[in-house]
Amino acid sequence: MLAAERRDHLLDLLAREGKIVAKDVAAELGISEDSVRRDLRDLASEGLCQRVYGGALPVSPAVANYRARQSVAPDGKRKVAAVAAGLVRPGGALILDGGTTALAVVHALPRDLPCTVITHSPTIAAALIDHASAEIYLLGGRIFKHSAVACGAAAVEAAQNVSADLCFLGVTGVHPDAGLTTGDAEEAAMKRALAARAADTYVLASSEKIGTASRFRVLPWEEISGLITDADPRDPVIEKLAGQGVEVLKAR
Structure with missing residues (x-):
């Protein structure tokens, strides 16, 4: 799965499940947890998720000024x-x-x-x-x-x-x-x-x-x-x- 496809998959999972568990996604996609965590870091840097221990949660829209x-x-x-x-x-x-x-x-x-x-x-x-x-x-x-x-x-x-x-x-x-x-x-x-x-x-x-x-x-x-x-x-x-x-x- 390409990086862009993983990104879309993670965002869809976040919308459907309300959370991402890195080890579960890694097992599902057959990739390393490090790869998932790297993807989550990229999404978090764009304000698209809130990273937490073991994965990520939906980011609040109330963080604006x-x-x-x-x-x-x-x-x-x-x-x-x-x-x-x-x-x-x-x-x-x-x-x-x-x-x-x-x-x-x-x-x-x-x-x-x-x-x-x-x-x-x-x-x-x-x-x-x-x-x-x-x-x-x-x-x-x-x-x-x-x-x-x-x-x-x-x-x-x-x-x-x-x-x-x-x-x-x-x-x-x-x-x-x-x-x-x-x-x-x-x-x-x-x-x-x-x-x-x-x-x-x-x-x-x-x-x-x-x-x-x-x-x-x-x-x-x-x-x-x-x-x-x-x-x-x-x-x-x-x-x-x-x-x-x-x-x-x-x-x-």
């Missing part, structure tokens, strides 16, 4: 945001992650809802200005421009001094095996720090993130209260997560 992500799956994000906003109770305290889905949550919150919102996103804080009954606490630190959020040691330390009823967390990848992932190590650490300060943490994930993975793990499944997604409940990934005991809140 903040401005570009605003046009990705806006309807799905609105559906997810509506369900999330419904969990916020009057007088409650909410830790709200940055990102485009979190911004949709702000738009879904009633403007007269009395609540406290803690965020490390200047974008989220600014969007809440017109919510007259909302108290806004902005956590500072080095701004990670890709997601328009504060990260780093100062931001993590600030997060350790707050607490809330709920945390709404954004991720770029949701996969039964790889877990909840994002593309930057410091951003992943910040998300863990935020989640640790809330009684309940829900992950916001529109359907394009389901079954994909990024480089850095954020949290294991047992440390979240649930996943809010507009993905089809019959999606094999969603069915597998539900079978593993993950509470899935359907945003339809």
Whole structure:
């Protein structure tokens, strides 16, 4: 099989199976695992897969910069945001992650809802200005421009001094095996720090993130209260997560 044919085969396998196991492909095609790994490195360098130990997973489409992500799956994000906003109770305290889905949550919150919102996103804080009954606490630190959020040691330390009823967390990848992932190590650490300060943490994930993975793990499944997604409940990934005991809140 020519290199171009192997490439097409790997991409087709990734689309059909949702993962590539290098040793299985090597056995199937009668080639060495080194050849498969070399092909996967080439695909990963083009942004077509996320390499993991032993093979590869679908790459998340949510790795683009903040401005570009605003046009990705806006309807799905609105559906997810509506369900999330419904969990916020009057007088409650909410830790709200940055990102485009979190911004949709702000738009879904009633403007007269009395609540406290803690965020490390200047974008989220600014969007809440017109919510007259909302108290806004902005956590500072080095701004990670890709997601328009504060990260780093100062931001993590600030997060350790707050607490809330709920945390709404954004991720770029949701996969039964790889877990909840994002593309930057410091951003992943910040998300863990935020989640640790809330009684309940829900992950916001529109359907394009389901079954994909990024480089850095954020949290294991047992440390979240649930996943809010507009993905089809019959999606094999969603069915597998539900079978593993993950509470899935359907945003339809």
